Amino acid sequence: MRLRNGRLLVEVDQPGGVNYNLVESVRSLNDGVYHHVAIARQGANLLLYLDGVFDKNRAVAAAANLTNTANLMAGSEVCVGVDSTQRFTGQLDELAVVSRALAANEVL
Secondary structure, eight states: OEEETTEEEEEEOOGGGTTOEEEEEEEEOOSSSOOOEEEEEETTEEEEEETTEEEEEEEOSSOOOSSSSOOOOOSEETTSSSSSOEEOSSOOOSOOOOSSOOOHHHHO
């Protein structure tokens, strides 16, 4: 997860770059205030919610296998810099991972 031109980029990937999935927010988040961000995977779709409201959907050819040996990374970019040295410049608070995709009303 990182910002690019103020927009949030979220990647869901598995080791070896197989089934690389990326979703970029429509809204900009570089306004200096906290935002609630939720990402849900439903089959081969990534759903991005910002502040409880649906923002973007990304359909992918194949969903990443989330049962893998890769590290969970939040706040750094493994593809940029040396040894993931590009960091998210904001703050992360109350990070949670759930075992199922939340419905829109649960995200809200």
